Amino acid sequence: MSERVFINEVAPRDGFQIEPGFVPTADKIALIDALSPLGFAGIEVTSFTSPKAIPNLADADRVMAGIDRTPGVSYIALVPNALGVARALAAGTDELNFVMSASDSHGRANLRLTAADSLARFAAMADTGRAAGARLNVSISTAFGCPFEGPVDPARVRDIVARIAALGIHGVTLCDTTGMANPRQVAALCRELIAAWPRLELTLHLHNTRGMGLANALAGFEAGVTRFDAALGGLGGCPFAPGATGNVCSEDLVHMFEQMGVATGVDLDALLRVARDLPALVGHEVPGQVAKAGTAERRHPLPDGVG
Numbered sequence: 001m002s003e004r005v006f007i008n009e010v011a012p013r014d015g016f017q018i019e020p021g022f023v024p025t026a027d028k029i030a031l032i033d034a035l036s037p038l039g040f041a042g043i044e045v046t047s048f049t050s051p052k053a054i055p056n057l058a059d060a061d062r063v064m065a066g067i068d069r070t071p072g073v074s075y076i077a078l079v080p081n082a083l084g085v086a087r088a089l090a091a092g093t094d095e096l097n098f099v100m101s102a103s104d105s106h107g108r109a110n111l112r113l114t115a116a117d118s119l120a121r122f123a124a125m126a127d128t129g130r131a132a133g134a135r136l137n138v139s140i141s142t143a144f145g146c147p148f149e150g151p152v153d154p155a156r157v158r159d160i161v162a163r164i165a166a167l168g169i170h171g172v173t174l175c176d177t178t179g180m181a182n183p184r185q186v187a188a189l190c191r192e193l194i195a196a197w198p199r200l201e202l203t204l205h206l207h208n209t210r211g212m213g214l215a216n217a218l219a220g221f222e223a224g225v226t227r228f229d230a231a232l233g234g235l236g237g238c239p240f241a242p243g244a245t246g247n248v249c250s251e252d253l254v255h256m257f258e259q260m261g262v263a264t265g266v267d268l269d270a271l272l273r274v275a276r277d278l279p280a281l282v283g284h285e286v287p288g289q290v291a292k293a294g295t296a297e298r299r300h301p302l303p304d305g306v307g
Contacts, residue, residue, distance in 0.1 A: 003261065003262050003263060004226065004262065004263045004264075004265075005221065005226050005227070005228060005257055005262055005263070005264055006041035006042075006226060006227045006228070006264075006265070007040055007041060007227075007228050007229075007230055007250065007253065007254065007264055007265075007266060008040060008041055008042040008043065008044060008074075008076065008203065008227070008228070008229045008230070009035050009040045009042070009043045009044070009230065009231070009232060009250055010043075010044040010205070010229045010230065010231050010236070010247060011031075011231040011232040011233065011235045011236070011247075011250070012028055012031060012032050012035075012043065012044065012045050012046060012063075013044040013045060013046050013047050013057065013076075013077070013078055014044065014229075014231055014235070014236040014246075014247055015231045015232065015233070015235025015236045015246060015247070016028065016056055016057065016235070017047065017054050017056050017057050018056070018236060018237050018238075018239070018246075019056060019235070019282055021282075021283060022055070022056055023056070023281065023282065025059040025062050025063060025066070027281060028046075028059070028063050029063055029066045029067055031232075031274070031281065032045060032063070032067045033067060033068050034274050035232070035271075035274060036067070036068065036069065036070040036073055037070050038266055038267045038270050038271050038274070039264070039265040039266040039267055040073060040265075040266060041073070041074065041227070041265070042073060042074035042075070042076050042094075042095060043073060043074075043075055043076065044076040044077070044078065044097065044229070045060075045063055045064050045067065045075050045076060045077055045093075046059075046060040046063050046064055046077055046078075047060060047077060047078035047079070047080075047084075048060050048061075048077050048078070048079050048080075048083075048084035048085075048087040048088045048091075048093075049078070049079075049080050049084055060077070060087070060091070061087060061090075061091050064077060064088070064091035064092060064093055065091050065092065074094045074095045074135065075092075075093060075094045075095070076093070076094065076095040076096075076097050076137075077091075077093045077095070077096065077097065078097045078099055078139070079096050079097065079098060079099075079125070080098075080099060080111065081121060081125070082121070082124060082125055082128065085125050085128050085129055086128070088134075089128070089129070089132045089134060093134065094134065094135060095134060095135040095136070095137060096125070096129045096134050096135070096136055096137070097137045097138075097139055097173070098118075098122055098125060098126075098136070098137070098138045098139070098169075099111070099118075099138070099139045099141065100113070100115055100118030100119065100122075100138065100139075100140060100141065100160075101113075101115060101118070101140070101141040101142050101146075101177075102115060102140050102141065102142050102143050102146070102152045102156055102157050102160060103115075103141075103142040103146035103148065103149050103152055105146055105148035105149050106141060106142045106146050106147070106148060106149075106177070106240070107141075109148070109240065110141065110240075115156075115160060119160070119163050119164070122138065122164070122167055122169075123167055126167050126168065126169060130168065135170050135171070136168075136169045136170050136171070137169065137170060137171040137172065137173060137201075137203070138164045138169055138171075138172050138173070139172075139173040139175055139205060140157065140160060140161075140172065140173065140174055140175060141175045141177045142175070142177045142178070143157050143174040143175055143176065143177075143189070144174070144176045144180055144181035144185055144186065144189070145176070145178070145180025145181060146178075146180075147177075147178045147180070147238075147240045148240075151180075154188070154189050154192065157174070157189060157193075158192065158193070158196070161193055161196075161197065161200070162196075162197075164200075165197050165200050169200075170200075170201055171200060171201035171202070171203060171227075172193075172200055172201070172202055172203070173202075173203040173204070173205045173229065174189065174190070174193075174202070174203070174204055174205065175205040175206075175207075176204075176205070176206045176207050176216065177207065177238050177240075178207060178209055178238050178240060178244065179206075179207040179208060179209025179210045179212065179213070179244060179245075180209075180210070181206070181212065181216050182212060182216070183212065183215045183216055183218070183219035184219070186204070186206075186216045186219045186220050186223070187219040187220065187222060187223040188223075190202065190204070190219075190220050190223040190224065190225050191223045191224065194223070194224045194225070201227060202225055202227065203225070203227040203228065203229060204216070204217060204220045204225050204227070204228050204229070205228075205229040205247070206220075206228070206229075206247070206248045207236070207237070207238070207244070207245075207246065207247055207248070208234060208245045208246065208247065208248055208249070208287065209237075209238075209244040209245060213247075213248035213249075214248060214252065214253065214256055217248055217253060217256070218256070221257075221262070228248070228253060229247065229248075230247060230248045230249060230250040230253045230254075231246055231247035231248070231249065231250060232249075232250050232251070232271075232274065232275055232278055232288075233249060233250075233251075233275050233278040233279075233282075233286030233287065233288045233291070234246050234247060234248070234249035234252070234286055234287035234288045235247065235278070235282070235286060245287045246287065249286075249287060249288040249289070249290075250266075250271065250275075250288075251268065251271050251272055251275045251288055251290045251291055252288055252289055252290050254266045254268050254271060255268060255290045255295055255296070259296055268295065272290065272291050272295075275288055275290075275291040276291050278291075
């Protein structure tokens, strides 16, 4: 079991895309620039998709081209198709994150594609990205459960990962899109995939919809996962889980690992300062806990009259 983990910050994409209001381009760039030097392995900057599909990320090209880049940080974009690949590469994206669903119902609702349709697209997309020197990753939505079909058979996920690995993709992200996973389920699937494809970089992208995000992250870590997605303040969510909280919160995840003695490389104090400014940026409170309560090192004075 590794005592070092690597965290990708996904709030600028997964968080902002579902916000009720448009976050101005300059504010997006300023936030990414504030996050860049804090020690994240990568930052998912945006998604190169149709502005009609995701109006909140209509400024993808300007944001990716406008950020200041910190050496050693991978700047990532979600790309749904060949046009998205071309746009992302033109803007200088380091890592292309292809997306698909393990569940055909979710795939048709979210992407208008079945799993087989998505996989058929990836070969040409991967060839283009590889020729440009980009790192390639595939995010598998509903890898643990589908809001329409229920639990997803691990054998189906294994089959999808096998087909992805055959394309020469560098990494796979398992996404608990609507927070249906439980720790034993996460640990079992992660162990199986790591054993079968030890060279494929496995990332967990967990949502806290039902309050099990950190527990599932710990289960994944104990199964051998060292790469995690998380979102500042716990932003994000899914339109198919109305009222749900968002992603696992970055500062809460960093705090948990650091309290366990597991290095993250992230400057938690600096991250908390950025997180505390987030409600003013998005115009509402956010789910993150450590920014409100302080770290476990925080101490309080005794009440008056207590000796």
